[in-house]
Each structure stands twice: as C-alpha cells, then as structure tokens.
Amino acid sequence: MRPGRVVRLSGRVFPTPPLTDHAGALAWLSRDPTLAEVLARVGPLPVLAPTPDPFGTLVRSVGGQQLSVRAAASIHARLEAALGGITPENLLRVTPDELRATGLSWAKVRTVRALADAALDGRVDFAHLAALPDEAVIAALIPLPGIGRWTVEMFLIFGLSRPDVFSFGDLVLRQEVARLYPEASPEEAQAAVRAWSPYRTLAARYLWAEVARRRLAAKMGKDDPAPVLAGTDPL
Numbered sequence: 001m002r003p004g005r006v007v008r009l010s011g012r013v014f015p016t017p018p019l020t021d022h023a024g025a026l027a028w029l030s031r032d033p034t035l036a037e038v039l040a041r042v043g044p045l046p047v048l049a050p051t052p053d054p055f056g057t058l059v060r061s062v063g064g065q066q067l068s069v070r071a072a073a074s075i076h077a078r079l080e081a082a083l084g085g086i087t088p089e090n091l092l093r094v095t096p097d098e099l100r101a102t103g104l105s106w107a108k109v110r111t112v113r114a115l116a117d118a119a120l121d122g123r124v125d126f127a128h129l130a131a132l133p134d135e136a137v138i139a140a141l142i143p144l145p146g147i148g149r150w151t152v153e154m155f156l157i158f159g160l161s162r163p164d165v166f167s168f169g170d171l172v173l174r175q176e177v178a179r180l181y182p183e184a185s186p187e188e189a190q191a192a193v194r195a196w197s198p199y200r201t202l203a204a205r206y207l208w209a210e211v212a213r214r215r216l217a218a219k220m221g222k223d224d225p226a227p228v229l230a231g232t233d234p235l
Contacts, residue, residue: 013133016198018050018161025163025199032195034180035203042209045202048161055119055126056086057159058141061151062111063104075103088116111146118144130160157201158233166193166200176207205233 019025022045030036051057063079064072079102083090091099091112099109118124124144129137137160138152150169156162167173168190177189184192196203 013136015131015133015160016163019047019163019199019202021047022202025202028199029196029203029206032192035196035206038180038206038210042206042213045205045209048158048201050130050161051159053086054129054155054159055088055115058126058151058155059086059091059112059115061154061159062108062115062146065108065151071103078102079104088119091116092120107146111144114145115147134162134165157204162201164198164200166196166204168193170204172211173204173207176211180207208233 026039030039059079060072060076063075067075079099080086082098082102083094096106096109096113099112100106104112115124119126124140129140132140134156137156138149141147141152141155142149148169150167153165153167153169156165157167177193178184181189181192193200193203
C-alpha cells in the first residue's frame with residue numbers, strides 16, 4: 001500500500017500535506033538499496049516548512065536562478081532594502097531601472113514585475129496556492145513571463161513544502177540519477193524515481209545533498225567527509 005496519496009472529496013483534489021518528520025519517508029525510500037546508501041552517507045536533513053509569504057518566496061526564487069547561494073542572497077538583500085519589503089505594490093512602485101540596479105537581470109526584472117501584476121489584477125491568488133494540488137499550481141504560474149516548470153517545481157518544494165516533487169528539468173538531479181543507475185535506460189531511470197513516490201521531494205533533496213557532500217570531500221581532500229546536516233538545498 002503506497003502512503004500519502006492525494007485526497008479527493010466530492011470531486012475536489014486536495015494537495016498532500018507537508019511532512020512533519022522524515023521517519024516514514026526515510027523508511028519508504030530505503031526500500032531502494034541504491035538510494036538507501038545515499039541516505040546513510042548524507043545523514044539527517046531538516047524538515048521543510050511552508051512559507052508564510054508565497055509571493056515573496058517566488059520572487060526570491062526567480063532572483064536566485066542560475067546564481068550561487070551567496071550571490072542570490074546578496075541580490076535579495078539589496079532588493080529588500082530598495083523596496084522596504086517584497087510586495088506586489090512595492091515592486092511596481094519603483095522603476096525597472098531601480099530593480100535592475102539591485103542586481104537583477106533585465107529578464108528577471110520583467111518576471112518579478114509580471115508576478116506583481118498577476119498578484120494585483122487577480123490572475124494569481126498567491127494566498128490560495130497552498131490549497132491547490134501541484135499541477136494546478138504549475139498551471140496557474142507557468143503562463144507568466146519567465147516562469148517555467150522548473151521554477152514552479154522549486155517553488156512547490158521550497159515554498160509550499162510539497163512532499164512528492166522531483167524535477168527532471170534540474171540538471172543536477174538528472175546527472176545524479178544517471179550516476180546512481182549507470183546501466184539504466186532513461187525509461188528505467190524514470191521508473192526508479194517514480195518508485196520513490198510519494199516522497200520524491202525528500203529523495204531529490206538527498207541527491208542534491210550527496211552532490212554537495214562529494215564537492216566538500218574534494219575540497220577537503222578526503223574520500224568521505226562527515227555527513228551533511230544542513231545548507232545543501234539549492235534554494
């Protein structure tokens with residue numbers, strides 16, 4: 001019996017709630033012996049909590065795309081300082097040039113202003129996103145300029161703490177799956193990932209953490225550094 005299925009009441013689909021601990025998920029994922037080795041090497045990861053500010057979280061995610069964690073944090077701090085808080089009203093109160101001066105690229109300026117427009121004109125009800133199933137959140141956000149499926153999947157993971165998201169659009173995750181299952185065909189690799197459901201989010205976080213662990217090992221000149229405890233999520 002597969003745990004954590006989506007709940008349907010009177011035809012309405014409700015999202016699976018966020019995890020409050022990892023015990024059951026780790027037991028489920030450990031059924032895959034290859035993944036179980038990764039879980040053991042990495043060690044415990046912190047439980048994710050849903051954001052109280054979905055709009056601000058998505059703006060931060062957009063601002064940090066394709067940047068290091070440090071660079072993304074620096075730009076976000078400058079943006080918050082320039083605006084006095086990340087809100088739709090504040091984003092549209094300043095000029096595009098002022099947003100660009102915080103370090104955002106022109107493409108990201110266009111995207112965050114589009115998010116603000118959508119929030120204010122009612123096209124996206126950010127306060128209601130937590131009540132929608134994953135695919136409905138994706139459908140609501142993808143039409144906006146500069147928002148692709150990967151961006152929304154990262155928002156589902158790190159903004160809404162959804163437990164069963166695995167982004168095949170993420171290069172690091174694709175490479176790590178290929179490394180773990182070198183003899184598998186693409187179809188077989190996808191089947192292996194599907195078997196991790198309904199806890200694919202935690203599996204993805206462990207793969208990201210395993211990559212961070214190996215990078216740390218290379219930097220320290222060690223074959224096997226201490227388990228990674230925190231700070232390994234990409235956003």
